Amino acid sequence: xxxxxxxxxxxxxxxxxxxxxxxxxxxxxxxxxxxxxxxxxxxxxxxxxxxxxxxxxxxxxxxxxxxxxxxxxxxxxxxxxxxxxxxxxxxxxxxxxxxxxxxxxxxxxxxxxxxxxxxxxxxxxxxxxxxxxxxxxxxxxxxxxxxxxxxxxxxxxxxxxxxxxxxxxxxxxxxxxxxxxxxxxxxxxxxxxxxxxxxxxxxxxxxxxxxxxxxxxxxxxxxxxxxxxxxxxxxxxxxxxxxxxxxxxxxxxxxxxxxxxxxxxxxxxxxxxxxxxxxxxxxxxxxxxxxxxxxxxxxxxxxxxxxxxxxxxxxxxxxxxxxxxxxxxxxxxxxxxxxxxxxxxxxxxxxxxxxxxxxxxxxxxxxxxxxxxxxxxxxxxxxxxxxxxxxxxxxxxxxxxxxxxxxxxxxxxxxxxxxxxxxxxxxx
Ligand SMILES: [Zn+2]
Numbered sequence: 001x002x003x004x005x006x007x008x009x010x011x012x013x014x015x016x017x018x019x020x021x022x023x024x025x026x027x028x029x030x031x032x033x034x035x036x037x038x039x040x041x042x043x044x045x046x047x048x049x050x051x052x053x054x055x056x057x058x059x060x061x062x063x064x065x066x067x068x069x070x071x072x073x074x075x076x077x078x079x080x081x082x083x084x085x086x087x088x089x090x091x092x093x094x095x096x097x098x099x100x101x102x103x104x105x106x107x108x109x110x111x112x113x114x115x116x117x118x119x120x121x122x123x124x125x126x127x128x129x130x131x132x133x134x135x136x137x138x139x140x141x142x143x144x145x146x147x148x149x150x151x152x153x154x155x156x157x158x159x160x161x162x163x164x165x166x167x168x169x170x171x172x173x174x175x176x177x178x179x180x181x182x183x184x185x186x187x188x189x190x191x192x193x194x195x196x197x198x199x200x201x202x203x204x205x206x207x208x209x210x211x212x213x214x215x216x217x218x219x220x221x222x223x224x225x226x227x228x229x230x231x232x233x234x235x236x237x238x239x240x241x242x243x244x245x246x247x248x249x250x251x252x253x254x255x256x257x258x259x260x261x262x263x264x265x266x267x268x269x270x271x272x273x274x275x276x277x278x279x280x281x282x283x284x285x286x287x288x289x290x291x292x293x294x295x296x297x298x299x300x301x302x303x304x305x306x307x308x309x310x311x312x313x314x315x316x317x318x319x320x321x322x323x324x325x326x327x328x329x330x331x332x333x334x335x336x337x338x339x340x341x342x343x344x345x346x347x348x349x350x351x352x353x354x355x356x357x358x359x360x361x362x363x364x365x366x367x368x369x370x371x372x373x374x375x376x377x378x379x380x381x382x383x384x385x386x387x388x389x390x391x392x393x394x395x396x397x398x399x400x401x402x403x404x405x406x407x408x409x410x411x412x413x414x415x416x417x418x419x420x421x422x423x424x425x426x427x428x
Contacts, residue, residue, distance in 0.1 A: 010318075011119060011126040011158060015264065017317045027267050028061045030292045035059060035068075037091055038297045044079050044088035045299065062267065070276045070288060070302045076246070077107065086110055092295035102144040103245050111146060114295045120263035121154035121241070124252035127261060127316075128216040128239035130184055132159030137177060139187030139195075140219070142166045146245055147219070151186050160184065167191060170198040178209050185215040189222045192230060192238075212236045216252075218243065221326070242305075242326060246298050247289045251323045254316040260307075260323040261314065266291050268321055270309055273302070273330055284308045284342075286330055287323070304330045306342065334421050336363055337370045341400050343420035346374070349395045355379060355388065357411055360418050361404070365425040372404030377414050 010016050038045045039056055049056065052069045059067065079087035085100060085108040092110055099111030130136065136155050140148035142164060155162045163182065165173050174195055176182065185192055192215055199210055215230070215238045222240045230238050241252035242260055250268065251260025262268045270285040271278055279285035287303045306329065310322040327344040334341055341361070350356050359376045374396060382388065385408040392406045 009126045009129065009131060011122045016123060016261075017319055020319055023264060023320065024062070027264060031062055031065065031267055031290060032059075034290070034292045034297050035299065037294070038089075038299060041091035042089050042297075043083070047088070048075070065267070065269065065290070065300065066271075066277050068300050070271070070300050071298060072302050073304070077105065080107060084108075086296065089298075090296055096295065099146075101146040101245075104145070109146060109245065110295050111149075112295065114293075115146070115150065116153050116157075118150075118248050118265050118293070119154070119157055120249035120265035121150055121243075122157040123261075123263045124241040124249050125154055125158050125160075125216060127252045127254040127318075128241070129214045129237050129255060130155070130158060130160055130216070134158075134160040134184045134214070135163070135180055135182045136160050136184035136186055137163045137165050137173065137182045139165050139167050139173065139185070139191050150248075155184075155186070170194055171202065174199045174202060174204070174210075177212070178204065181211045183211050183213045185212055185217075187215075187217060188220045189217045189226055189230075189238075189240075190220060192217060193226065196230065196233060206233050207235055210234060215239070216241055242323075244301075244303060246296070247291050247301055247303070248293075250287065250289055250303070254314060254318065256315050258312055258314040258316075258322060259310045259325065261316075261318045262321040262323055264320060268323070269300070270307065271302075276300075279308075282308055282311060284327065287326075306330060306333075306344070332421065334363060334423050336372050336400075336402050336404075339400070339402050341372075341402060341421070345399050346396065346420065349392065349399050350376070352395070353388075353392070355382065358414055358418070359420075360414055361421045363421065363423045363425055370425070372402055374404055374406045375414060376406055376408050377411055378408055379411060381410060382408065 048069060054068060076087060090110055096112045097110050101109040101111050103109060138148055138152055140151055142148040152162045152164060163176060199206060212234050213236050215236060217238060218241045227238050239253040241249060243249040248265055249263050250266060251262050254261060267290040269278060269288040271288050273286040284306055287305045287307055288300055290300055291298045305326050307323050307326050310324050312322060314322060328342045332343055346361055350359050355378045357377045357379045359374055362373045362375060364371045389406045389408055397403045
């Protein structure tokens with residue numbers, strides 16, 4: 001039986017819908033506990049805060065959090081290379097260590113009984129529509145890194161059964177889904193797409209032979225066009241969640257899809273990446289989060305991902321912050337004429353034009369001046385391009401805050417795999 005579109009199940013209803021002041025008080029208490037614990041137990045935080053001249057007695061609560069330095073992935077890497085294996089960020093009793101996870105880039109992470117105390121991914125599973133009794137195929141990679149295991153434990157928290165499939169052997173996975181009447185999927189959007197293609201190639205009827213009702217996808221961007229296609233083909237619900245291995249779940253979609261609900265296992269900030277200060281309400285900035293882990297706390301960890309907070313309230317009743325979708329990465333941004341431009345800004349303008357097939361922003365430099373050109377490939381040849389070109393130039397300037405010229409080119413001009421922003425400037 002398929003679910004109704006407004007299923008609003010919670011993992012912990014009271015906690016997820018409590019009022020804002022109560023939530024804030026609780027976050028404040030846990031933040032201060034984590035900070036003191038980290039400063040007491042972790043050599044890395046002690047060193048970082050001493051170097052930044054932080055007087056811990058002056059950090060009285062979340063209102064002072066901006067005074068702490070950001071923790072960047074590069075800091076974590078650099079410290080782990082110096083102090084094996086965890087870089088001195090660990091705060092656990094060494095006797096509690098049960099696993100050592102190895103994340104891409106040989107980044108180590110402690111594991112043990114304490115992990116299962118974080119139920120934020122269980123919140124995400126319920127938000128997506130999973131429930132007790134579901135049969136879920138978990139196709140996240142079980143090899144070396146923690147995520148698949150964390151998702152499996154979270155599914156168990158909600159009373160579902162997991163098939164620990166990992167990401168190999170797609171034909172076998174399709175057969176497992178068919179024979180066990182699997183109704184839930186965990187994995188990346190691209191792997192779900194691969195399984196669907198495989199099932200079609202095997203001659204299966206997606207609506208009769210595959211029983212999927214709910215998918216929670218993560219670890220990759222989910223284009224809306226792909227979501228629509230998967231939901232239509234399989235007659236199922238596809239929801240996404242966002243997080244990192246070191247911070248856990250940062251946001252998840254509920255049935256209403258108003259944005260990403262931020263669980264109270266972390267404290268979220270949207271900051272100006274240059275200064276680390278909070279951006280004005282509703283502005284785009286870098287996502288920074290603090291986890292309350294008792295073993296490996298991440299305090300003000302900068303994710304490199306860009307988003308902004310929504311001022312909407314969600315009809316599902318969850319009261320925590322609501323993050324709009326992730327709109328890009330810091331490292332894809334480029335500065336042109338002193339202004340940061342991001343691929344998502346141009347995406348937003350280009351999405352208004354049905355004529356556009358794809359585009360590329362090319363940045364060059366002449367006489368010490370930046371020149372921005374948008375090469376726009378159209379679906380079909382257009383006889384008169386001047387007015388289209390002018391309109392695009394005007395909208396691009398409005399959205400990006402930088403003037404650029406638009407060049408309309410026939411389909412097939414841009415290579416298949418191309419960067420959204422091609423920076424051709426040389427700085428010697
Ligand atoms: Zn909601």
